Amino acid sequence: AVDMGAIVAPVQLKRIRQLVDQGIAEGAKMWQPSWACPTEGYFYPPTLFTDVEPASTIAQVEIFGPVLVEMTFRTPEESVALANNTPYGLAASVWTENINLALDIAPKIKAGVVWINSTNMFDASAGFGGYRESGFGREGGREGMWEYLKAEWEPHAPATGSVRKRAAAGAKRADGRPKHGVLPAIDRTPKLFIGGKQVRPDAAYTRRIAGANGRVVGEVGEGNRKDIRNAVEAAHKAWTGWGKATGHLRAQILYYIAENLAARADEFAARIDAMTGVGKRSAGREVEASISRLFTYAAWADKYDGAVHNVPIRGVALAMNEPIGVIGMACPEANPLLGFVSLVAPAVATGNAVVAIPSERFPLSATDFYSVLETSDVPAGVVNIVTGGTMALAKVLAEHDDVEAVWFFGARDGVRMVEHASASNMKRTWCSWHERDWTDPRQGEGREFLRAATQVKNIWIPYGE
Known part of the structure; x- marks a missing residue:
């Protein structure tokens, strides 16, 4: 001009x-x-x-x-x-x-x-x-x-918080033993999973995990700010390559994770039952749903593409779906394995690296899951798992300048905390305090999750003499 x-x-x-x-x-x-x-x-x-x-x-x-x-x-x-x-x-x-x-x-x-x-x-x-x-x-x-849109089910969903009460009320047992006999007999304390390695928490503290009957079913590491910092560094290092990987490669790795999880389905079902007391059948259904969800996002990995807009110029505008980068996520308390997979899988499928905080009350299924990741060709640092107090760790992620987005699925006060903590660094947030039925594909998977894991870049291309 x-x-x-x-x-x-x-x-x-x-x-x-x-x-x-x-x-x-x-x-x-x-x-x-x-x-x-x-x-x-x-x-x-x-x-x-x-x-x-x-x-x-x-x-x-x-x-x-x-x-x-x-x-x-x-x-x-x-x-x-x-x-x-x-x-x-x-x-x-x-x-x-x-x-x-x-x-x-x-x-x-x-x-x-x-x-x-x-x-x-x-x-x-x-x-x-x-x-x-x-x-x-x-x-x-x-x-x-x-x-400006919300899912059809969301306005009618109850607030998160009743999950713990229902799980505790329906989980009483006649004895203190888990119903399955396939859990490891040797006591062990799962470590954090950072940069593709099992690492001890910085503070060397542990958190006891009690089952539905009150008995201790295991311990996990108590992560802190330094552990989050190390996980974010590992995620950034991994994302430089993972974000450029082809959708086909990401799909193959997600298929491999699903296959390896399926081979250990009974073990994971036993773990879920021991923690939550939902029973053998419900625990088995959660594992099956987790496997199905991994297959779903493996299929999406090379198909969630962009669009060509017919703009009023002699040319076109290409809308490209790009990964956000490093996403920190606080996973829901309910369905500890399925909720974890439902958040991690779409983020990984679209080329992001993840720092995940598993269910605070039932984290053992997520710490068992990292052994599946280790045997599934997942590049080191693409998925990082830090156990501990959800609120404290989520606040660190929200305040971290090198985390591009934070997902938080939990109580309303946690949503408020994440939104406030992320305001100073203009971080993307996806927060939900509504209780989801993670077993329902309409609420627990699909384009809503893929949209949250990507950002759209429009490239205008004029052509002609």
């Missing part, structure tokens, strides 16, 4: 001048036209900065004015690194004569919208929104509509 309007407000004009002065003070070279702007109104002349360091303030912040910051690069990889070296990510433009290169670069840029050889193109059919501190969520497109 050759026309330039006024700045939106005096306070913004002042902000632009401050940033320009700061850029000059930090060593960048400023270029402005010789003519002057109108003296009436809030105008600022078009400004170009060269010789800018990547760490300069003007290269890091959103100026929101007619100021262009120029930095040179030698390789496409270096250009991506420069573009992503900012806490913001609203929109970007890629300019090149090579469309193959443009389509390679666009998905790598951490921005919600990428225009190729164009800029500032909008349409209601294609969502618009940012990454990182530019905010999350989308306006327009199908993805924008989901922000």
